[in-house]
Amino acid sequence: MMKILHIVEDFSIDSGGLRTVVNDLNNNLNKAGFFSFILSSKKEKQDSIYRVESSNTWLFSTNWSKKLSSLKDSIGIDIVHIHGVWMYPQFIAAKFCIKNKIPFLLSCHGMYEPWLWDKGKIKKKIYFDYLIKNKFNKASYIHAITPQEKENLTTLFPSNNIVEIPNLINNITISKKNKNSDHKEKYILYLGRLDEKKGIDLLLNAYSRLKNNNISIKIAGRFNNYKNYLETLVESLNLNDNVEFLGVISGKQKQDVIENALVLTAPSHSEVIGMVNLEAGILKTPVITTYQTGLHRDWNIQGGKLINPNVNELEKILKEVLSWSSEERKKNGEKLSNFIKENYSWEKRFKDWESLYNTIIYETAK
Numbered sequence: 281m282m283k284i285l286h287i288v289e290d291f292s293i294d295s296g297g298l299r300t301v302v303n304d305l306n307n308n309l310n311k312a313g314f315f316s317f318i319l320s321s322k323k324e325k326q327d328s329i330y331r332v333e334s335s336n337t338w339l340f341s342t343n344w345s346k347k348l349s350s351l352k353d354s355i356g357i358d359i360v361h362i363h364g365v366w367m368y369p370q371f372i373a374a375k376f377c378i379k380n381k382i383p384f385l386l387s388c389h390g391m392y393e394p395w396l397w398d399k400g401k402i403k404k405k406i407y408f409d410y411l412i413k414n415k416f417n418k419a420s421y422i423h424a425i426t427p428q429e430k431e432n433l434t435t436l437f438p439s440n441n442i443v444e445i446p447n448l449i450n451n452i453t454i455s456k457k458n459k460n461s462d463h464k465e466k467y468i469l470y471l472g473r474l475d476e477k478k479g480i481d482l483l484l485n486a487y488s489r490l491k492n493n494n495i496s497i498k499i500a501g502r503f504n505n506y507k508n509y510l511e512t513l514v515e516s517l518n519l520n521d522n523v524e525f526l527g528v529i530s531g532k533q534k535q536d537v538i539e540n541a542l543v544l545t546a547p548s549h550s551e552v553i554g555m556v557n558l559e560a561g562i563l564k565t566p567v568i569t570t571y572q573t574g575l576h577r578d579w580n581i582q583g584g585k586l587i588n589p590n591v592n593e594l595e596k597i598l599k600e601v602l603s604w605s606s607e608e609r610k611k612n613g614e615k616l617s618n619f620i621k622e623n624y625s626w627e628k629r630f631k632d633w634e635s636l637y638n639t640i641i642y643e644t645a646k
Contacts, residue, residue, distance in 0.1 A: 282637060283315040283358045285351060289339055289367040291320035291329060293528060294502060296473045297555035298389055301447055302363055305633065308626050312634060317355070319347065321369060332369075340368040348376045359640055360384040362419075365391045365412070366404070374415035383644045385636070386416055387423040390552035392432060395477070395572070408436075416440075420640045425552035426574025445632045447553040448624055452562055454539065466495045468598070469541035469565075471534075471556050474499070474506045479547035479570070479589045481513055486547075486594035488517040495602060500526040500537060539563050542609065543601050548572060549589050553624070557584075561620045564613035566604075568597055576623060583616030 288295070288302050302318065309316035318329040321339045330351065334341040351357060360377050362370050365388050377384040390396070397404060413436075416422070422437055424430035424444045433442050468487065472478055480499065487497055497519075499510070507525065514523045529537055538544065544560035544567045551573040561567050561584060568585045569575065580586050585601060587593040604612070622628060 281313065281315050282641060283356050284309060284317075284637060285357045285360050286316065286318045287360060287362045287369055287373040288318060288320040289364050289369045290322040291318060291327060292322040292324055293530075294322070294473075297447070298363065300555045301389070304448065304450060304626065308630055309633070309637075312630065314637070315355075317351075319351065319369075334368070338368045344369060344372045345376065348373065352380065352382075357382055359420075359637060362386045364389055365416070366407070371412055371415065374412075374418070378415065378418050383420040383640050384418075385421050385423060385640060386419040387425075388429070388433060390425065390429060390550060392436060393429060393550045393552070393572075394432065395550035413437075420643065421636065423636075428574045429552055443636055445629065445636070446624055447555055447558065448626045448629050449555070449558040449562055449620065450626050451621065452535070452559070454563060465540070466542055467498045467540075468495060468602075469498050469500065469537060469544045469560075470546065471500045471529075471538065471544060471560070472546065472554075474501045474504055474510065476506065477549050477551075479549055480510060482547045482589055482591050482594055483545050484510070484513055484517060484519065484523070485591045486598055487522075488519060489591075489595050490598060490602070492602070493522065495542065497523045498526055498537065498541070499523065500529045500534075502528045535563065538565055541565055543568055543598075545594070545598070546570075546573075547587070547589050547594050558620055558624050561613075561616040564610070564617045566601060566609060566612050566616060568594070568601060578619065579616075582619035583612035583614070584619075 286302055286306060291299055306316045306318055320329060321332055321334040323329055323331055332341055332343045332347050360373055360382055362373050362384055364370050374384060419440060421441045421443050422433055424433050424442055425447055430442055430444045470480055470483055514520060538560050544565050546554055546557055546569040548554060548570055549572060553575060554569060554573045557567050557569050566583060570589045571586050572589060585597050587597050
């Protein structure tokens with residue numbers, strides 16, 4: 281039985297879609313007969329994973345090395361799958377693998393994409409060039425989620441094997457009570473982290489131009505300091521009666537809020553697929569998001585909408601989508617759901633992951 285250890289700096293809800301991606305991969309691997317397990321510095325109470333407590337900015341702790349050695353000796357590790365790039369857990373995991381001759385796979389999860397490089401560029405470049413690049417160069421494979429990310433990673437790591445596998449989603453059963461919803465409460469939904477990268481300010485500014493008091497905005501995501509900025513923006517746009525901050529939603533509440541939205545809008549400046557786009561789409565809720573997510577361009581003709589992250593384009597597409605009749609919305613939602621099931625489902629694409637892990641073991645044994 282192949283034993284795969286996933287290294288994740290943050291497996292808590294705060295990590296957003298990364299938690300979903302890693303959790304789904306871990307679960308699907310275990311269902312398929314692999315022995316897959318997770319090590320992180322942060323988790324939720326209900327999570328059955330291994331943890332190294334690290335509270336400083338870089339998540340440094342000497343216990344990382346000790347825990348990795350302990351897991352190697354007690355369980356055994358055939359492959360280490362490193363998720364993310366900027367923190368100590370990824371650095372020490374790569375160093376540990378090189379020292380112990382354990383093959384490792386690196387998933388960057390969009391963290392090297394151009395928009396994010398420009399945030400703290402000098403520090404990131406120094407860290408990349410002088411500390412981490414020579415470690416990641418030794419990865420058996422580097423995983424890209426989109427064609428754009430693969431292109432960017434090829435520039436950064438020209439000598440590495442880079443493989444593209446998109447984020448995937450399990451099928452979700454539609455709630456019976458929502459199937460024939462007449463949308464008595466009409467709202468646009470944003471669901472995700474409250475962060476500058478996500479373009480929530482673009483949504484608020486575009487919405488303010490619509491001047492449509494019959495439709496509101498619901499913003500769902502854990503409250504943080506960025507919420508203060510958004511609240512100030514809401515007030516300056518005179519939208520206090522039109523915008524509701526829901527905080528964290530999960531489970532049945534989350535599904536109901538998604539299914540009953542007129543449209544989910546995720547105008548992100550930088551993303552690799554965006555799990556919320558897949559979650560909403562598979563639930564037959566139309567989705568407006570950006571070309572910068574790397575989603576297939578056919579999203580535009582399969583019930584969803586892709587734009588560039590700016591207020592003018594978002595205003596225009598919101599007007600179009602909000603003018604749809606109930607029948608048009610239903611038809612586009614069904615098209616998008618079918619498109620996601622065909623192109624982004626675990627059922628269709630798990631074999632890509634299975635093949636990649638087996639290839640790494642085969643090539644290591646040669």
